[in-house]
Every structure is written in C-alpha cells, then in structure tokens.
Amino acid sequence: MIKEYIKDNQERILDELFSLIRIPSVSAQPEKHGADMIRCAERWKELLLMAGVDKAEVMPTNGNPVVYGEKIVDPKAKTVLIYGHYDVMPAEPFDLWKSEPFEPEVRDGHIWARGADDDKGQSFIQAKAFEYVTKNDLLRHNIKFILEGEEEVGSPSLSAFCSDHKELLKSDVILVSDTSMLSKDLPSLTTGLRGLAYWQIEVTGPNHDLHSGHFGGAVANPINVLCRMIADVTNADGKITIPHFYDDVEEVPAEERKMVAEIPFNLEAYKKSLDVEELFGEKGYSTIERNGFRPSFDVCGIWGGYQGEGSKTVIPSKAYAKLSCRLVPHQDHEKIGQLVADYFRKVAPKSVKVNIESLHGGQGYVCPIDLPAYKAAEKGFEKVFGRRPLAVRRGGSIPIIATFEKILGVKTILMGFGLESNSIHSPNENMPLDMFWNGIEAVINFHLEFDKQ
Amino acid sequence: MIKEYIKDNQERILDELFSLIRIPSVSAQPEKHGADMIRCAERWKELLLMAGVDKAEVMPTNGNPVVYGEKIVDPKAKTVLIYGHYDVMPAEPFDLWKSEPFEPEVRDGHIWARGADDDKGQSFIQAKAFEYVTKNDLLRHNIKFILEGEEEVGSPSLSAFCSDHKELLKSDVILVSDTSMLSKDLPSLTTGLRGLAYWQIEVTGPNHDLHSGHFGGAVANPINVLCRMIADVTNADGKITIPHFYDDVEEVPAEERKMVAEIPFNLEAYKKSLDVEELFGEKGYSTIERNGFRPSFDVCGIWGGYQGEGSKTVIPSKAYAKLSCRLVPHQDHEKIGQLVADYFRKVAPKSVKVNIESLHGGQGYVCPIDLPAYKAAEKGFEKVFGRRPLAVRRGGSIPIIATFEKILGVKTILMGFGLESNSIHSPNENMPLDMFWNGIEAVINFHLEFDKQ
Numbered sequence: 001m002i003k004e005y006i007k008d009n010q011e012r013i014l015d016e017l018f019s020l021i022r023i024p025s026v027s028a029q030p031e032k033h034g035a036d037m038i039r040c041a042e043r044w045k046e047l048l049l050m051a052g053v054d055k056a057e058v059m060p061t062n063g064n065p066v067v068y069g070e071k072i073v074d075p076k077a078k079t080v081l082i083y084g085h086y087d088v089m090p091a092e093p094f095d096l097w098k099s100e101p102f103e104p105e106v107r108d109g110h111i112w113a114r115g116a117d118d119d120k121g122q123s124f125i126q127a128k129a130f131e132y133v134t135k136n137d138l139l140r141h142n143i144k145f146i147l148e149g150e151e152e153v154g155s156p157s158l159s160a161f162c163s164d165h166k167e168l169l170k171s172d173v174i175l176v177s178d179t180s181m182l183s184k185d186l187p188s189l190t191t192g193l194r195g196l197a198y199w200q201i202e203v204t205g206p207n208h209d210l211h212s213g214h215f216g217g218a219v220a221n222p223i224n225v226l227c228r229m230i231a232d233v234t235n236a237d238g239k240i241t242i243p244h245f246y247d248d249v250e251e252v253p254a255e256e257r258k259m260v261a262e263i264p265f266n267l268e269a270y271k272k273s274l275d276v277e278e279l280f281g282e283k284g285y286s287t288i289e290r291n292g293f294r295p296s297f298d299v300c301g302i303w304g305g306y307q308g309e310g311s312k313t314v315i316p317s318k319a320y321a322k323l324s325c326r327l328v329p330h331q332d333h334e335k336i337g338q339l340v341a342d343y344f345r346k347v348a349p350k351s352v353k354v355n356i357e358s359l360h361g362g363q364g365y366v367c368p369i370d371l372p373a374y375k376a377a378e379k380g381f382e383k384v385f386g387r388r389p390l391a392v393r394r395g396g397s398i399p400i401i402a403t404f405e406k407i408l409g410v411k412t413i414l415m416g417f418g419l420e421s422n423s424i425h426s427p428n429e430n431m432p433l434d435m436f437w438n439g440i441e442a443v444i445n446f447h448l449e450f451d452k453q
Numbered sequence: 454m455i456k457e458y459i460k461d462n463q464e465r466i467l468d469e470l471f472s473l474i475r476i477p478s479v480s481a482q483p484e485k486h487g488a489d490m491i492r493c494a495e496r497w498k499e500l501l502l503m504a505g506v507d508k509a510e511v512m513p514t515n516g517n518p519v520v521y522g523e524k525i526v527d528p529k530a531k532t533v534l535i536y537g538h539y540d541v542m543p544a545e546p547f548d549l550w551k552s553e554p555f556e557p558e559v560r561d562g563h564i565w566a567r568g569a570d571d572d573k574g575q576s577f578i579q580a581k582a583f584e585y586v587t588k589n590d591l592l593r594h595n596i597k598f599i600l601e602g603e604e605e606v607g608s609p610s611l612s613a614f615c616s617d618h619k620e621l622l623k624s625d626v627i628l629v630s631d632t633s634m635l636s637k638d639l640p641s642l643t644t645g646l647r648g649l650a651y652w653q654i655e656v657t658g659p660n661h662d663l664h665s666g667h668f669g670g671a672v673a674n675p676i677n678v679l680c681r682m683i684a685d686v687t688n689a690d691g692k693i694t695i696p697h698f699y700d701d702v703e704e705v706p707a708e709e710r711k712m713v714a715e716i717p718f719n720l721e722a723y724k725k726s727l728d729v730e731e732l733f734g735e736k737g738y739s740t741i742e743r744n745g746f747r748p749s750f751d752v753c754g755i756w757g758g759y760q761g762e763g764s765k766t767v768i769p770s771k772a773y774a775k776l777s778c779r780l781v782p783h784q785d786h787e788k789i790g791q792l793v794a795d796y797f798r799k800v801a802p803k804s805v806k807v808n809i810e811s812l813h814g815g816q817g818y819v820c821p822i823d824l825p826a827y828k829a830a831e832k833g834f835e836k837v838f839g840r841r842p843l844a845v846r847r848g849g850s851i852p853i854i855a856t857f858e859k860i861l862g863v864k865t866i867l868m869g870f871g872l873e874s875n876s877i878h879s880p881n882e883n884m885p886l887d888m889f890w891n892g893i894e895a896v897i898n899f900h901l902e903f904d905k906q
Contacts, residue, residue, distance in 0.1 A: 027763075028761065028762055028763030028764065028765060029761065029762055029763065030762075031762070089765055090759070090761060090763075090765055092759070092761065096661075152765075153763050153764060154764065180667070194666060196666070196766065198764045198766065200764075205727075205729065206727040206728065206729055207727060207728035207729075208549075208876065208879050208880065208881075209878065209879040209880065210727075210878075210879065211849060211877055211878045211879070212749075212751045212753055212777055212779065212878075213647060213649070213744075213779055213847070213848045213849030213850050214633075214744060214847065214848050214849050214873065215744055215848070216744060216749035216751045216777070216779045216848060217691075217734050217735060217743040217744050217747055217748070217749030217779060217848070218732060218734045218740045218743040218744040218749075218848075219727060219729065219732055219733070219734075220729070220731075220732070220733035221751045221752060223683075223751075223752035223753075223754075223755050223774075224683065224684075224687065224750075224751065224752050226680070227679070227680035227681075227683040227684045227752065227755075228680075228683075228684040228687075230676075230677065230680040230681075230684075231677075231680045231681040231683075231684035231685070232684070234677065234681075238670075274658075274659040274660060274663075274672060275659065275660035276658065276659055276660075276672065276673070276804055276805070277803045277804070278673075278802065278803040278804045279671060279672055279673070279804060280672070280673035280802065280804040281670050281671045281672075282670060287671045288671075290670040290671040291666075291667060291668055291669060291670050291671040294670055295670070296665075296669035296670030296671075297677075298665045298669045298670075298674045298676075298677065298768055299674060299676040299677050299680065299757075299758065300665055300676075300758050300759055300764070300765060300766055300767050300768070300769070301676075301757065301758035301759035301760045301765070301767075301769070302676050302680070302755055302756065302757050302758060302760075302772065303755065303756045303757075303760045304752075304754065304755050304756075305752065305753050305754035305755060305775065306543070306545070306753055306754035306775060307754050307755075307756045307773075307775075308481065308482065308543060308545065309481055309482055309483075309484070310480075310481030310482070310543075310606050310812065311481065311606060311607065311651045311653075311753070311775060311777075311812040311813055312481060312542060312543055312605075312753060312754070312775070312878070313649065313651065313753060313777055313850075313878065314753050314754075314878055314879070315751055315753070316753070316754070319755065320760070321676075322758065322759060322760075322764060322765070324665055324669070324764075324766055326665065326666055326669045326670060349731065349733065350730045350731040351729055351730070351731045351732060351733040352729070359763065359764040360764050394666070394667065395666045395667050395668065395669060395670070395671075396664060396666030396667050397666050397766075420667065423661060424664055425662065425663075425664045425665075425765065425766065425767050426661050426662040426663065426664070426767070427661065427662065428661075
C-alpha cells in the first residue's frame with residue numbers, strides 16, 4: 001500500500017521538491033540571495049499545508065525566517081518535532097557542475113542539484129512520509145515541523161527562536177533527515193555528530209602591495225607567514241599542536257572502537273573513490289575513527305596576492321584563510337574558538353598584524369540507542385533496507401542538534417538517507433531516486449512503529 | 454636652454470605620454486588585452502617618428518611585437534641602443550586605485566596611472582631626451598630604439614628576436630630607464646640586478662571538493678599540504694632550506710658591504726612607510742643587502758577552496774600558489790628553476806599530487822663602474838641632481854639585460870628615475886613630475902657627455 005501510494009504520486013512529489021530546489025536559497029550569500037530565502041520559506045509553507053498540516057506559518061527570527069507547521073491529532077498524545085533546513089551551501093565553483101545547480105535534472109536514476117540531498121531532498125522525505133500517514137488517517141501522535149534558513153551558516157538565530165517558542169516547539173522527540181547511511185546496502189543511524197568551530201583569519205604585512213624584486217627578502221610576506229602559521233597547527237603525526245586543544249576530548253571507549261572495527265570499510269575503494277594514493281590523519285586511529293571520533297583542523301579556503309593568468313611579481317599586503325575544526329563530544333566550541341584564535345594571535349610574528357574572527361560554531365552530540373524513538377527508527381529502517389541499521393558516529397556537524405537538547409531538553413533521532421557519493425557541499429550534488437523513495441517508506445514505518453512503543 | 458625647451462613643450466610631452474598610458478597594454482592578460490598590445494606598439498612607432506627617428510617599424514616576434522626605430526647620424530660613429538618596454542603589469546585590485554589606472558591624472562605634482570613609471574613614463578624620458586638632442590642638432594652618435602611588449606611576463610620572445618636581428622641591434626652600449634634612485638635627493642645608478650625564477654604550483658588532494666565534516670581528519674587537505682610545503686622552504690633564520698639553493702650565490706665582498714653600509718638608510722622610516730612593526734629577512738644581513746645582494750623566496754599569490762562570504766565547510770580538491778625567487782649573480786635561473794621544482798615534487802606527500810610549472814625566469818646582472826658610458830651617465834646625473842650618483846645593486850629583475858649581454862655582447866647602463874614611493878606593480882602607481890622632467894635633462898646630458906668620452 002505504501003509502495004503503491006508512492007508510485008501513484010511519484011511525479012507530483014518530484015515536481016513539488018523541484019519547486020523548492022529551483023529557489024537558490026544560499027544563506028551564506030545574503031546580498032545575492034536574501035529575497036530567495038523568503039521565497040523558499042513561503043514555498044515550504046504552501047507545501048506543508050498541501051501535505052496536510054492544520055496550520056503553517058513563516059515566522060520571523062533575527063535572521064532568515066523559520067517555517068513552522070503542525071498537525072495536532074490529540075493534545076494528550078506524544079509529539080514528534082521534525083526539523084530540517086531550507087537553506088543550501090553556495091554552488092560555486094559553477095563550472096564544475098554537469099547540469100545547472102538550481103535546475104534539478106533526473107539523470108541515471110539520480111536527482112542532480114544543489115540541495116537534492118542537503119537538505120531539501122532529505123527534509124522533503126519527512127514531509128511526504130507525514131503526508132502519507134495523515135492522508136491515510138494512520139497518525140496517532142502529533143507532528144510539528146520546523147524548517148530553518150540558516151543551518152549552513154551555523155544557525156545563528158535558531159537558538160533564540162527556540163528559547164522564545166519553547167511551548168510551540170514542545171515535543172517528545174525530534175526527527176531529522178540530514179545525515180547519511182554507510183552505504184546503500186548498509187543502513188545506519190547516526191548516533192554521534194562532531195561539533196564545529198570556524199574562523200576567518202586576515203594577515204596584513206606591508207600596507208600596500210610591494211614589488212617582489214625591490215622588497216623581496218627584506219619584508220615579511222603575509223602569505224608566507226600565514227602558510228607557516230597554518231602548517232604549525234598540525235604535526236607530522238597529524239596531531240593538532242595547539243596547547244590544551246585535546247584537554248576535553250573523550251577518548252574513544254575500547255568497546256566502541258571494537259564496534260567501529262566491525263563496520264565494513266574498504267580502504268582501497270575509499271582511496272580510489274577520492275583518487276588519492278594515501279590518506280593522511282591522526283596517527284593511531286583508523287579512518288572511521290579519524291572522521292567520526294577525533295577532532296580535525298582543515299583550511300576550507302585561502303587567498304591572497306595575484307591569482308590571475310601569468311606571473312605578477314608582487315608581495316601582497318594581505319592574505320586570508322578560512323579555518324575550521326571539527327570537534328568531538330565534550331569539546332566546547334566556544335572554548336576551542338577562543339583557544340585557537342588566541343593561539344594565532346600569539347604565534348603571529350611582529351612583522352605582520354593578525355585579525356581572526358569566529359564565523360560560527362556548534363557543539364557535538366551523542367544519542368543513546370535505547371530511546372523508544374530510536375528503536376522505532378531502527379525498525380523503520382529494517383523494514384525497508386532489510387537489516388537492522390548500525391549505530392555510528394559521523395563526522396559532520398548539525399550544531400542545532402546540541403542546541404535542541406540544551407534549550408528544549410529533547411533528544412534527536414538522526415534518520416539520514418544520504419550517501420557519501422551524493423557530493424553534498426560540492427559540485428554535482430545528487431540524490432539517488434531509490435534512496436529518496438525508500439526514505440519516505442522508512443519514515444512512514446517510523447511513525448507506525450513509534451505509536452507501538 | 455634645455456630647461457626652456459622642456460618648459461615650452463611640457464603640455465605636448467605629457468599629452469603624448471598620456472596617449473600611451475591610456476592603452477591598457479597588460480601583457481599578462483592576452484585574452485583581454487591582446488589587441489591593446491598592437492595598438493600600443495603602433496602608437497610608440499608614431500611617437501618615435503615624431504621625436505625624430507629616421508625610420509621606425511613594428512616588427513613581429515613569436516609574441517607581442519617589438520617597436521624598432523633608429524637615427525643614424527654617421528655609420529662610423531658609436532651607437533647607443535635604448536631599450537624600454539611598452540607592456541605593463543595588471544592593475545588589479547582595481548578598487549584600491551584612487552583614480553582610474555588607465556586614465557592618467559595629474560594630482561599633487563605626480564602623474565597617477567599604471568605605467569606612469571614602469572615603464573611608459575621612464576622610457577618616454579628617453580624618447581624626449583632624444584628628441585631634444587636630435588631636433589637641436591646636437592647628436593654626434595647613432596641612436597637605436599627597441600621597445601618590447603613582454604617584459605612584465607619575462608620577455609619570452611626577445612632573446613630570439615635579438616638572435617635574429619644582431620646586425621640591426623648592433624651597438625656600443627645599451628641605455629635603459631626602468632629602475633629607481635635611492636631617493637629624490639640621493640641620485641644613484643643601478644649596477645646590479647637580481648635574477649628571477651617564477652613557478653605556479655597546483656596541489657591536488659581528493660578528486661572533488663569534500664564535506665569537511667564527513668572527511669575532515671581522514672583525508673589530506675591540499676591547502677594544508679601546500680602551506681606546509683611553502684612554510685618548510687624558509688627557516689626561522691630566513692634562510693632558504695632547499696638543498697644546493699645557495700651553491701652559486703656570490704658572497705657579498707667585504708668592501709662592497711662597507712659601501713652599502715654608507716648608503717643612508719632610515720630603518721624606522723622604512724618600516725613606517727610600510728606600516729610594519731618589524732622586518733623579516735635572512736639573519737646576518739642588512740635590509741639593503743637582503744633585497745639587493747641576497748636571494749629571496751616569496752609567494753606572490755595563493756588560492757584554493759572557498760573565498761566568498763560566510764563559512765563554507767569544505768575540503769577543496771585543489772590548492773594553488775604562485776611562487777618566486779629573486780636570484781643573485783652566478784645563480785642560474787634555469788638551474789634554480791629545476792632545483793626548486795624538483796624539491797617540491799620530492800617533498801610532496803603521497804596523499805596529494807603536485808604539478809609545478811615554471812612561468813618565467815631571468816638571470817641577474819652586474820655593470821662595471823669604469824665603463825665610459827657609465828661615466829657619462831654619472832656626469833649626466835650629477836649635472837641635474839647636484840651630486841655624483843651612488844652605484845648600487847637593486848633587488849628587481851630585468852631579465853633581458855642579462856640576455857643582451859649574452860646575445861649582443863653589450864653592457865647596459867641603468868639610468869632609472871623611479872622612486873620607491875612610485876608604487877610600481879601596485880595600485881596608485883605614480884611618477885613625480887619633477888623626476889620626469891629632471892630625467893629628460895639628465896639623459897640629454899648623458900648624450901652630450903657620451904660624445905666627449
């Protein structure tokens with residue numbers, strides 16, 4: 001019956017999803033896409049109403065608006081709050097896309113577009129699962145939706161929104177589809193997320209660009225200095241050298257390391273898919289531990305001096321980088337944010353001026369696997385994917401999950417249907433159609449199971 | 454009489470120079486400015502004919518054309534070959550210019566424009582000094598002009614042009630105005646130039662941009678790797694660590710170090726003009742030694758990952774940098790070019806792929822101060838600036854000077870009228886008008902003195 005419903009409504013569901021994707025709601029570029037954020041929120045409101053909520057509204061925040069919707073079947077019943085985000089990452093570099101990022105295309109059984117997975121595709125899975133249970137009168141608990149427009153820039157307004165609307169958002173558990181499974185054949189539920197701290201650093205040398213012949217060798221070059229400072233953050237063993245960085249890091253428990261080792265992982269296939277001859281990471285940890293249980297330091301962007309064609313001989317006045325750390329449970333992003341910023345200010349030589357600014361941050365999260373809602377999610381997955389999903393910690397960050405716990409006092413179940421090959425945050429983001437349809441079915445089963453718990 | 458001539462023709466001379474400056478002959482951007490190169494060469498031909506050469510022509514090369522002109526007063530007399538270049542550096546970043554880079558403006562006694570000094574302004578000094586001596590029938594030696602359009606990209610076509618036209622370019626000495634004096638009050642002649650080697654490096658990590666949460670800590674980030682490789686090139690003493698880099702470096706002779714120490718140099722004023730608290734350079738050498746007698750390693754540009762507004766959490770697939778070394782006499786740019794490229798290939802970890810390409814190079818140069826033409830230049834400067842110019846080695850590179858010596862067997866006298874405050878290669882390039890007029894007068898005096906030697 002579920003499969004039939006999906007089949008009968010396939011075309012309409014994709015049309016609805018594509019209407020969302022076509023709105024380039026890039027939260028990191030407010031000057032260019034400010035109006036698109038509003039359009040996208042309004043469209044979500046329409047789609048929630050069409051899916052069957054009793055009411056929906058676009059609510060103001062200090063930043064981009066939040067879309068709220070609810071279906072209250074019984075004020076005394078349990079309530080599931082579904083969270084998603086309607087904003088997407090920038091699509092740059094545009095020239096690497098095979099089809100237009102904001103014009104979804106179905107090709108080789110995938111939807112190709114920015115947001116096809118993260119998070120328009122995934123949150124639409126939730127909307128359509130809800131549509132099924134409510135339209136077929138199967139819903140025995142209340143459902144609330146909250147869709148925000150600032151997840152990709154660190155959700156700066158959502159925690160204030162949550163504090164201001166605790167009653168509205170009151171719920172027993174939160175459901176989120178914004179993570180990925182280990183593989184198509186290996187269903188998994190994410191039980192841990194890394195935190196994030198993100199900075200922009202500006203290094204200023206001389207007060208104007210200099211001729212590298214007349215000044216080269218006599219004046220500190222801000223690019224050279226920035227490279228040195230960045231290089232010094234990591235040592236040859238892949239350890240972060242900033243004093244006290246590891247102070248609060250939870251050592252991976254021996255038992256969990258054993259479980260991790262049981263997750264099927266093909267190192268050669270992983271390297272091949274990235275086309276790298278060798279991996280690099282913290283000595284003494286496996287790849288899955290490195291990107292799930294251990295913190296990291298990455299430069300997400302760097303620029304300075306001449307980047308055009310040919311060879312301009314210049315010592316630039318300024319150099320910039322975007323720096324980020326993934327953090328693990330117990331590492332506080334504000335503490336690390338301060339620690340790293342202070343470190344850069346301290347190690348900067350007097351030949352330059354350093355300005356470092358925190359752009360955003362979020363705490364890590366751990367979900368206990370004995371929660372009733374977690375069990376319902378396990379069963380929902382098992383019905384569709386044929387085996388009990390593995391509980392795994394993932395490297396990504398959804399800062400708001402930790403905020404929900406802190407402000408609303410509610411745990412979140414991460415029912416993600418992405419795959420690593422979906423290239424989220426990259427050119428040619430995509431979502432396999434079978435994962436999309438299976439996702440809807442799994443969430444429907446979650447709702448049915450949840451009422452039995 | 455010279456001063457009167459200049460005064461009477463002042464407006465016309467500036468109009469002529471401005472007609473050259475208005476043509477944005479940026480050799481590093483052939484796709485954008487290819488046609489401007491031809492227009493600029495044709496304009497120079499007209500201006501040389503107006504200045505009084507017997508004949509002038511725009512001659513093809515493998516790249517941008519060369520402008521050649523000559524005035525033969527007596528086939529048996531000595532010949533002075535005047536070299537200049539009509540191409541200019543890119544004007545980016547445009548937003549830092551106070552007036553349009555290619556619309557010259559006279560403001561506060563300076564000409565402001567890209568090329569006002571380097572080298573349109575300076576080579577026009579030569580053209581107008583020639584105009585004076587020929588129009589007043591004072592010329593007793595032959596004069597040839599050669600103006601190229603690829604100096605700012607390393608003169609890739611000029612050495613073949615010289616080899617093909619040895620007879621045409623036959624001369625006793627070469628005169629170039631493309632360097633600077635120590636200061637307005639301290640006339641100097643450049644007797645040494647540094648060589649140059651310049652590379653672009655591309656570091657490829659994973660085959661596509663990755664989500665820094667899912668992969669951070671487990672995959673080598675090409676920006677982090679590039680920063681490490683760049684940082685390792687220089688140690689804390691400002692020494693270049695690449696093996697054999699210093700093998701051919703001429704140690705500064707003790708006597709010359711003494712002379713250098715006598716050049717008035719105000720360290721505090723220098724730092725203030727750059728707005729830096731401290732300088733950085735090779736331990737054991739003074740600032741003037743560092744930028745004139747010692748080699749250097751500078752990153753002229755770097756880019757990779759996300760450079761836009763906000764915080765995109767990405768591990769980029771690629772990172773790039775433009776690397777350069779200034780070289781000193783006896784260091785061969787081809788040998789160093791190979792040495793450094795090999796070094797980067799060797800130290801690159803297996804977690805990335807490195808592609809490094811030489812963009813250009815040039816040898817250093819030394820001019821003996823007992824050449825008759827050098828003596829004439831000294832006297833020319835002394836008449837106008839009131840004191841004998843100091844002989845100094847400068848940090849810049851004019852690769853073609855070494856090529857002239859090798860192919861044509863002729864020494865070059867570097868009669869430069871620039872000042873460090875002229876901001877060549879930078880936004881707000883300028884030329885003080887008094888330096889421009891004094892330059893013309895000094896070169897006229899050179900011609901008069903040269904006939905007496």
